[in-house]
Amino acid sequence: MTIIQRIQRGGAAALMVASLGACAGNSLGSILGGVLGGGGGGGGGGGAQSGQLAGIVRGVDTRSQQIAIQQSNGQTVGVNYDNQTQVVYQNQNYPPTALENGDQVTARIQANGNSYYTDYVQVDRSVRGTSTGTTSNLQTLQGTVRQVDRANGLFTLDINNSSTLTVSLPYNLSATDVNRFNSLRAGDFVRFYGTYLGNSRVELRNFF
Numbered sequence: 001m002t003i004i005q006r007i008q009r010g011g012a013a014a015l016m017v018a019s020l021g022a023c024a025g026n027s028l029g030s031i032l033g034g035v036l037g038g039g040g041g042g043g044g045g046g047g048a049q050s051g052q053l054a055g056i057v058r059g060v061d062t063r064s065q066q067i068a069i070q071q072s073n074g075q076t077v078g079v080n081y082d083n084q085t086q087v088v089y090q091n092q093n094y095p096p097t098a099l100e101n102g103d104q105v106t107a108r109i110q111a112n113g114n115s116y117y118t119d120y121v122q123v124d125r126s127v128r129g130t131s132t133g134t135t136s137n138l139q140t141l142q143g144t145v146r147q148v149d150r151a152n153g154l155f156t157l158d159i160n161n162s163s164t165l166t167v168s169l170p171y172n173l174s175a176t177d178v179n180r181f182n183s184l185r186a187g188d189f190v191r192f193y194g195t196y197l198g199n200s201r202v203e204l205r206n207f208f
Contacts, residue, residue, distance in 0.1 A: 049110070049112075050108070050109065051109060053118075055069040055070050057101055065096075067079045067099060079116045081117070081119075081121075082117075084119055087123065088121070096121065097176075097177070104125035104126075106121070106122045106124055107120070140193060141194050145184050145185065146164060148181075165200055166202070167194060173204065176207075190208075
């Protein structure tokens with residue numbers, strides 16, 4: 001599968017998230033009423049309220065900057081984010097684009113009418129590993145680019161001049177990271193978050 005196909009798949013997923021958010025918007029007040037009610041800010045007057053929303057990530061729409069979170073009752077809510085939003089997992093900070101479908105999260109949200117925004121998302125359990133484990137599969141990696149295979153969405157990386165890793169791109173990579181990948185040249189030094197798929201193969205999560 002080429003990187004273009006991966007991007008197309010990512011686009012389809014983004015449209016799905018957007019549609020979920022649109023469907024949820026009609027009844028967000030009733031869905032989150034109980035949750036936000038305990039967050040302070042009194043309920044009258046239509047002012048902004050704050051609270052927490054716990055659930056499972058069902059997608060991240062990077063175009064509209066929205067995270068789809070499915071609650072325990074099955075309802076999916078679209079929550080907006082921006083460049084100030086922090087995602088924290090095992091005391092490390094990540095961008096919202098690092099969230100994956102299936103991650104269990106608790107988001108601190110602010111509500112004003114039918115619009116919801118989060119500035120902080122705690123990952124309680126990663127779909128790739130548990131919060132109670134001794135180690136996480138997610139690693140901080142760096143090295144020198146050796147070769148770039150744009151047709152297949154791969155590049156190889158020399159680490160400490162002693163080993164070589166093959167780094168593959170996920171289908172839902174953000175547009176910023178796709179552009180970064182497309183600009184890679186042999187000899188470039190890169191830093192990124194990645195998950196080991198084997199001894200010498202890594203899947204990219206996002207560049208620094």
